[in-house]
Amino acid sequence: MSQEPILVTQGLTRRFGGLVAVNGVDFDVRPGEIHAILGPNGAGKSTLINLLSGEIPPSEGQVLFHGKPIQGKSVRQIARMGIGRSHQKTNIFPRLNCLQNCELAARIHMGGVFGSWRSRQRAREVGERALEVLETCHLVHRAYTPAADMSYGEQRQLQIAMVLATAPTLMLLDEPMAGMGREETVQVTELLESLTDRYTLVLIEHDMDSVFRLADRITVMVDGCVLESGPTEQIRASEKVRDVYLGRHHEEATA
Amino acid sequence: MLHRYPKRVAVIMLVLLAIVATFPLWGPTLFGSQSDFMLEKLTLMVILALFAMSLDLLVGIVGLVSLGHALFFGLGAYTLALASPDFDPASMWWMLPLVMLVSAVAALVVGLLVIRTKGIFFIMTTLAFGQMLYYLISTAPFAGGTDGVFIMFRPDVTVGETALVDMSDPHTFFYFCLGMLVAGFLFLRWLTRSYFGQVLDGIHDNEHRMQALGYATNGYKLVAFVIAGVLAAIAGMLAAMQYGFANPAQLGWHTSGEVLMMLILGGMGTIFGPILGAFAYEILLYIYEHLTMHWPILMGLTIIAAVLVLPRGIAGVIIDPPWRRKATSAEEEETPDDKASARPVTQSKEG
Numbered sequence: 001m002s003q004e005p006i007l008v009t010q011g012l013t014r015r016f017g018g019l020v021a022v023n024g025v026d027f028d029v030r031p032g033e034i035h036a037i038l039g040p041n042g043a044g045k046s047t048l049i050n051l052l053s054g055e056i057p058p059s060e061g062q063v064l065f066h067g068k069p070i071q072g073k074s075v076r077q078i079a080r081m082g083i084g085r086s087h088q089k090t091n092i093f094p095r096l097n098c099l100q101n102c103e104l105a106a107r108i109h110m111g112g113v114f115g116s117w118r119s120r121q122r123a124r125e126v127g128e129r130a131l132e133v134l135e136t137c138h139l140v141h142r143a144y145t146p147a148a149d150m151s152y153g154e155q156r157q158l159q160i161a162m163v164l165a166t167a168p169t170l171m172l173l174d175e176p177m178a179g180m181g182r183e184e185t186v187q188v189t190e191l192l193e194s195l196t197d198r199y200t201l202v203l204i205e206h207d208m209d210s211v212f213r214l215a216d217r218i219t220v221m222v223d224g225c226v227l228e229s230g231p232t233e234q235i236r237a238s239e240k241v242r243d244v245y246l247g248r249h250h251e252e253a254t255a
Numbered sequence: 256m257l258h259r260y261p262k263r264v265a266v267i268m269l270v271l272l273a274i275v276a277t278f279p280l281w282g283p284t285l286f287g288s289q290s291d292f293m294l295e296k297l298t299l300m301v302i303l304a305l306f307a308m309s310l311d312l313l314v315g316i317v318g319l320v321s322l323g324h325a326l327f328f329g330l331g332a333y334t335l336a337l338a339s340p341d342f343d344p345a346s347m348w349w350m351l352p353l354v355m356l357v358s359a360v361a362a363l364v365v366g367l368l369v370i371r372t373k374g375i376f377f378i379m380t381t382l383a384f385g386q387m388l389y390y391l392i393s394t395a396p397f398a399g400g401t402d403g404v405f406i407m408f409r410p411d412v413t414v415g416e417t418a419l420v421d422m423s424d425p426h427t428f429f430y431f432c433l434g435m436l437v438a439g440f441l442f443l444r445w446l447t448r449s450y451f452g453q454v455l456d457g458i459h460d461n462e463h464r465m466q467a468l469g470y471a472t473n474g475y476k477l478v479a480f481v482i483a484g485v486l487a488a489i490a491g492m493l494a495a496m497q498y499g500f501a502n503p504a505q506l507g508w509h510t511s512g513e514v515l516m517m518l519i520l521g522g523m524g525t526i527f528g529p530i531l532g533a534f535a536y537e538i539l540l541y542i543y544e545h546l547t548m549h550w551p552i553l554m555g556l557t558i559i560a561a562v563l564v565l566p567r568g569i570a571g572v573i574i575d576p577p578w579r580r581k582a583t584s585a586e587e588e589e590t591p592d593d594k595a596s597a598r599p600v601t602q603s604k605e606g
Contacts, residue, residue, distance in 0.1 A: 053467070055467075074466070075463075075466045075467055076466045076467075076468075076469050076470060076471055076472075079466070079467055079468060079469035080469045085467060087464075087467075091461060091463075091464045091467075092461075092464075093456065093457050093460040093461060093464070094460060095257050095456060095460060096257060096453065096456060096457070096460075100257075100453060103453075104453055104454065104457050104465075104468065105468050107450060108468055108469045108470050109469060123450075146257075162468070166468060166469060
């Protein structure tokens with residue numbers, strides 16, 4: 001784990017009016033790791049991920065991806081640099097079928113639409129890539145089902161498949177298991193586990209079991225600040241985290 | 256699958272095409288001396304269908320509601336009127352490319368400015384550009400002001416000295432327009448099913464997601480805007496040939512609104528729906544005009560009724576007929592096992 005981090009933030013801050021959603025966060029992602037971000041509601045996790053994917057600009061500080069700042073670049077340019085993300089809300093193209101959803105994602109990273117108009121070769125490559133990611137996500141049997149007709153869990157899986165299809169060097173997943181049942185959560189956890197050897201992931205997730213099972217490192221956020229960041233074992237054992245986050249979580253659960 | 260419809264759609268469209276195309280055969284027996292007038296009406300419907308179809312690419316496919324599409328329709332008409340020589344017919348060989356070029360440049364300029372706006376702002380900016388050209392033309396001396404410009408001769412299509420098509424003949428012109436409509440339809444059908452069309456569908460469903468995937472959505476929207484503009488200008492040119500003049504009313508928001516009503520009536524986002532909508536609208540208009548001078552009330556009520564009863568327009572009824580829907584839902588109830596196996600994960604959501 002002594003490799004150069006592929007993504008670094010320096011003093012990253014974002015204010016919404018008087019509210020400081022993310023406050024001076026220093027954070028880094030090393031290649032090949034799953035880095036989970038934990039924190040209670042309103043801790044600024046989603047804002048942080050939106051800052052990383054360039055969807056909102058920071059008020060202060062900066063994000064360096066492969067040593068280059070992403071400031072001033074549009075969402076699509078950042079996406080083309082290799083940061084792929086999925087959203088908390090299910091975010092697919094409901095009228096297209098499963099395969100087309102993935103093809104759409106793959107095509108832009110394999111030369112775009114206008115180039116592939118004539119090239120059968122590239123059209124085949126795009127199709128192969130789309131099938132490949134559907135296979136990874138166990139959705140091949142749904143290839144020709146319109147996305148709108150799939151179950152919620154499958155739609156969430158499709159969303160991950162689409163991010164994979166863009167062949168990102170860094171994947172940002174915002175609560176991929178949100179709203180899922182036990183069974184589906186386990187399924188998606190297994191899916192993410194199978195990706196670990198090939199992809200670098202930043203993961204926001206509420207499901208503690210999944211996070212502890214998946215993550216190499218965990219950053220715990222409270223009120224916009226980093227409470228503690230370190231290897232999973234360290235976080236699991238941390239008194240501070242237990243008090244602030246797990247404690248509160250338990251109170252909520254029992255209340 | 257998207258933009259692929261049941262067989263009956265193709266059958267119905269081909270039957271309607273055959274009926275329309277054979278009008279010169281059955282028209283005179285049905286309408287007698289009125290037949291020539293009816294042929295002119297029919298030609299106009301064909302032209303408006305092409306216009307409505309071009310707007311469908313923007314409104315139905317990309318999801319950009321434009322209230323200024325008549326700008327391009329009128330631009331096509333005025334390009335023809337102003338570029339035609341006074342006492343000779345122009346040649347179609349250069350008139351058609353000229354109309355396409357002028358409208359493409361105009362659509363590119365307008366598009367660059369309006370494409371960044373969304374929703375109500377897109378509607379307002381397109382309306383503003385449409386009205387700008389409307390007031391410019393209706394006060395411009397070179398364009399005949401509110402009187403418009405007359406076109407003495409329809410452009411001809413000649414090779415050397417021989418005329419291939421005699422546009423001044425109403426029958427020939429009718430078939431020329433019908434050919435353009437069919438060509439335009441086939442083009443848009445191909446476009447919507449292409450990869451480019453898939454990107455437009457994606458933008459319609461979720462533009463933000465398309466950007467997150469890495470698509471420069473504004474570029475794709477601009478291309479669609481230009482294509483729609485050029486097709487509308489061709490329709491406008493044909494309309495001017497049909498009327499024999501170009502008039503500011505052709506570019507006003509009234510025209511934009513009318514064509515939007517054709518879309519709503521016919522069914523947006525289907526390409527073939529707006530063709531049906533254009534015919535339905537014009538036929539209704541003709542009937543209502545003869546019933547009462549207060550025909551806009553009747554038309555308004557019809558549109559409201561259409562929106563309430565046929566939310567997806569005439570096309571929606573053909574694609575998914577209400578009587579069939581009942582039949583399929585009954586089938587599903589009979590075989591609950593199939594349904595359960597088709598959606599294996601839904602029940603675990605409560606867990």
